[in-house]
Amino acid sequence: MKINTDDQSIFQEKKFSRREILKTAGVGGVGMLIGASGVGGILTAAENNSKNTEVQSVVPFYGKYQSGITTKTQNHVYFVALDVTASNKEELIRLFKDWTNATALMTEGKAVGELSSNEFLPPKDTGEAAGLSPSNLTITFGVGPTLFLKNNQDRFGLKDKQPKELVDLPAFPLDALEEKWSGGDLCIQACADDLQVAFHAVRNLIRIARGKATLKWAQTGFQRSKQSDPKNETPRNLFGFKDGTVNPDVNSEKEMMQHVWVQSGDGPDWLINGSYLVVRKIQMFIEVWDRSTLREQEKTFGRYRDSGAPLGQKHEFDQLDLENKNENGEYTIPVNSHTRLSRGDGSQKILRRAYSYSDGMDVKTGSFDAGLLFLSFQRSPSKQFIPIQSRLAQMDKLNEYISHRGSAVFACLPGTKQGGYIGETLLN
Numbered sequence: 001m002k003i004n005t006d007d008q009s010i011f012q013e014k015k016f017s018r019r020e021i022l023k024t025a026g027v028g029g030v031g032m033l034i035g036a037s038g039v040g041g042i043l044t045a046a047e048n049n050s051k052n053t054e055v056q057s058v059v060p061f062y063g064k065y066q067s068g069i070t071t072k073t074q075n076h077v078y079f080v081a082l083d084v085t086a087s088n089k090e091e092l093i094r095l096f097k098d099w100t101n102a103t104a105l106m107t108e109g110k111a112v113g114e115l116s117s118n119e120f121l122p123p124k125d126t127g128e129a130a131g132l133s134p135s136n137l138t139i140t141f142g143v144g145p146t147l148f149l150k151n152n153q154d155r156f157g158l159k160d161k162q163p164k165e166l167v168d169l170p171a172f173p174l175d176a177l178e179e180k181w182s183g184g185d186l187c188i189q190a191c192a193d194d195l196q197v198a199f200h201a202v203r204n205l206i207r208i209a210r211g212k213a214t215l216k217w218a219q220t221g222f223q224r225s226k227q228s229d230p231k232n233e234t235p236r237n238l239f240g241f242k243d244g245t246v247n248p249d250v251n252s253e254k255e256m257m258q259h260v261w262v263q264s265g266d267g268p269d270w271l272i273n274g275s276y277l278v279v280r281k282i283q284m285f286i287e288v289w290d291r292s293t294l295r296e297q298e299k300t301f302g303r304y305r306d307s308g309a310p311l312g313q314k315h316e317f318d319q320l321d322l323e324n325k326n327e328n329g330e331y332t333i334p335v336n337s338h339t340r341l342s343r344g345d346g347s348q349k350i351l352r353r354a355y356s357y358s359d360g361m362d363v364k365t366g367s368f369d370a371g372l373l374f375l376s377f378q379r380s381p382s383k384q385f386i387p388i389q390s391r392l393a394q395m396d397k398l399n400e401y402i403s404h405r406g407s408a409v410f411a412c413l414p415g416t417k418q419g420g421y422i423g424e425t426l427l428n
Contacts, residue, residue: 057193058134061107063415065261065273066422068138069351069377070250073235074191077221077355078198079279079373081184081408084147086212089156093427095212099141099205100421106201109134112208126207129200137192139201141422142277142410147185161426163267165276165381166411172393172404181281181406184216189277189375193226217406219281221355221373234308234316237356237372238284239401241301242308244352245316246343259349259384260377270425273414275377278350278385281357281406284371289401300397302337310339336397344391348384350376371402381409 059067086092102112109132113124148154148162168183188205192198199220206215223235234242248255257263262271289297298304298311308316312324312332320343324332333340353375362369378384393399416422 057136058108059136059138061104061139062418065275065415066140066412067107067415068140068189068191069260069275069353069412070256071136071138071191073223073353074136074138074198075193075223075225076191076195076198077373077375078190078195078202078218079221079375080188080202080206080218081144081216081279082186082188082206082209082213083216084155084185084213086156089158089427091212092156093421093423095209096141096423096427097421098208100416102204102208103139103201103422104418106204107134107137107139109137112204126200126203128203129197132194132197135192135194135197137190137197137201139205140189140191140277140412142187142189142412143423143426144184144186144408144410146183150185158426161268161270163271163411165267166409169278169381169386169389169407169409172389174393174399174404175407176403176405177407178405181217181219183408184410186213187277187279187408187410195220195222219357219373219406221357223355237354238286238358238370239289239297239301240305241297241303242316243354243372245303245308246349247352248349250351255349258379260351260379262379266379271411271414272425275379275412276381277410277412278374278376278378278381279406279408279410280372280374280404282372282374283362283369283403283405285401285403286368286370292401299334299337300401302333302339311337334397336395338392338396338398341391341396342388344388348388350378350384350388352376371405377412 059071061067084092086095105112106129109129111125111127111130115123115125143166145162145166145168147156148158148166188202190198190201190205192201202218206213226232229235234245237243248259250256260275262274262276264272266272292300294305302320303310307314309318310320310333312321313319320333320339322331322333322340322343326332331340355373355375356370357373358368358370360369361367376385413423414425416424
């Protein structure tokens with residue numbers, strides 16, 4: 001059968017649907033579509049590729065550890081903190097059981113409930129992710145200090161289970177924290193390669209929590225997409241520099257045990273195989289940064305912008321040479337540079353999983369309201385994040401261009417098996 005030029009363009013551009021092909025081929029061409037060659041072969045391959053992609057885009061929810069911590073970083077994050085309004089521990093347990101069931105479904109790309117035949121009742125699922133792939137969705141849950149004790153009240157009988165590490169971070173110099181971006185009894189971190197999938201997850205979990213928890217604050221974030229960075233290089237922040245170069249190796253069990261996962265003897269046993277999450281909302285003064293010279297920017301970070309290499313080195317992952325000096329006797333990597341101060345003596349490492357954010361315009365200044373949603377996981381905030389941030393807060397040159405506006409710390413629960421629920425080690 002002859003296909004005209006206009007019809008051929010449909011196939012060449014690969015923007016065809018089953019209906020378009022049927023229209024193009026006509027009734028007499030149905031037999032061709034069913035065959036293993038020609039257009040039928042193209043359609044079958046497309047369907048198979050779609051199915052394979054969907055399978056590959058599922059991150060298992062059940063396991064020893066929660067996903068979304070060492071999982072390969074997705075394109076988007078939707079992060080929320082919540083205040084618990086449940087009146088007793090039984091309601092809290094019911095909430096986590098319902099969340100577990102819904103999360104297991106959504107991470108497989110399924111709706112949170114069957115569509116009701118009663119059209120006069122709201123659907124169980126909000127529907128905006130219908131037909132979309134799971135997009136590597138991960139949902140990670142954490143509990144904040146105020147779940148254990150709030151306004152001196154032990155609301156759920158959990159006071160004696162609060163880890164010593166799970167306390168509000170100390171005040172750091174130059175902090176400009178706002179209550180509307182800080183704290184929370186619970187947190188949900190939804191990461192996915194599609195923002196609509198991530199939002200759908202959070203929206204439905206908040207809906208399930210109605211009457212038991214309310215939204216306190218929320219923040220979306222993004223990285224360069226996997227499609228735009230096939231080399232999978234270290235992502236860049238909005239200042240144009242690579243962010244996360246010195247992360248511990250998530251494929252090394254030894255490093256994860258040393259730096260990320262809570263171990264027996266670290267505190268209450270209910271948190272073994274969990275991790276502590278530190279969240280900081282950091283506003284970047286982009287317009288000021290954009291007026292600084294490249295040399296000044298590189299000295300601020302202590303790295304070359306193009307390669308990500310430490311100053312004086314050639315490659316991103318080259319070791320820092322903190323003793324090297326230039327012809328003027330100055331350290332090649334300045335003493336107040338972000339890289340030098342972050343490293344310290346090299347003993348403190350955290351797993352950074354940061355995302356950029358852009359919330360439109362700052363109405364007070366008429367400039368961009370944009371920056372970094374800093375997310376980091378560690379075994380012990382007091383031994384890892386706090387010493388690092390204390391050094392940075394004192395003399396980091398980057399402080400001239402940023403301001404910390406939000407802060408929270410959560411204990412991310414261990415994973416669970418099928419038949420169990422997230423939080424059962426704490427709430428049982």
